[in-house]
Amino acid sequence: MTVTEPARSPRRRRVPRNTLNPDRILDAAVALLDRDGPEAFTMRALANELGVGTMAVYSHFRNKDEINDAVNERLLSEIELPAPAGSTPREQITELCRSVYRLFSEHPAALPLLTSRPMRVDEAIAVIDRQLGLLLAAGLSPADAARAQTAIMHYTVGAALWAVRRRQAESGECEGHGVREKFRERLSDLPPDRYPSLRGLVPELLAAQDTGIAQFEHGLNGLLSGLLPP
Structure with missing residues (x-):
């Protein structure tokens, strides 16, 4: 009679004693x-x-909430507030939005973590305060500054999460492997008499998808041009 030993669970790699912090x-x-x-x-x-x-x-x-708060603080500390001297309010807004975009595109879990907890992280409050101050300095009224700040953050965070989703799809981490090729094929198969603009701009649309942060800044520039006084 053969006795089969029970399968052993994988041994957990232990960290050296007293090194956890x-x-x-x-x-x-x-x-x-x-x-x-x-x-x-x-x-x-x-x-x-x-x-x-x-x-x-x-x-x-x-508890986990305490860790979530600490993670929020660490991630938000990566956002660099622009130096107030040597650049215009618009240039500083662009620099700040670029930093926010990088955070959420590199750490997609930061947004659900941030929105699931009360806003008590100084870094998050500092970003909003700086954006509002720069919009006021650019000549907006208080009401327009508040609306503009909301629109800018919606665009910045949304663009970052869109970039994450596309990156995941292209790497095959989620459903949609080969998404760029499928996108090209889908556009190319559209009837040109019904969708003449889409069929005529397939190369340009694909090129825009590939420019990453440059495409984000292109959209941000257009948004700021519409929001800020000349």
């Missing part, structure tokens, strides 16, 4: 969120990412 935990949290998204982010998943027991994480953070 809040910075390492946040590094792992950001990596986990970027890779798997907020839905998969649990204390157990984070402990597995670190190679420790769950209680080891609790020794540094009381």
Whole structure:
């Protein structure tokens, strides 16, 4: 009679004793969120990412909400506020929006994390305050500055998340592998008598899709031209 040994679960790689600290935990949290998204982010998943027991994480953070707040603070600290001297309000707005775009395109989990928690991160408040101040300095009224700031942030964050989605599709991480080729084929198959503009601009549309942050700045420039006084 042959006795089959029970399958062993993979051994967790342990970190050396006394090396776990809040910075390492946040590094792992950001990596986990970027890779798997907020839905998969649990204390157990984070402990597995670190190679420790769950209680080891609790020794540094009381709960997941506390980690989420710390991750928010770390990510938002990557946004660089432009220096007030040496450039116009419009140039500073562009620089600030560029930094926000980079954050959300590089860390797509930052937005659901930020919107799921009360706004108490100083960095987020500082970004909004600086944008409003620059819009006022550019000559907008308080009401117009508030509306413009909202429109600019909607465009910036939306463009960043669109870039993330497209990148995921093109890399095959989600349904839509080969999305660029499918997009080209779909446009090329459209009847030219019904969709003459789309059929006539297939190369230009594909080129615009490939320019990344340059396309974002093109749209931002047009938006600011319409919002700011000449």
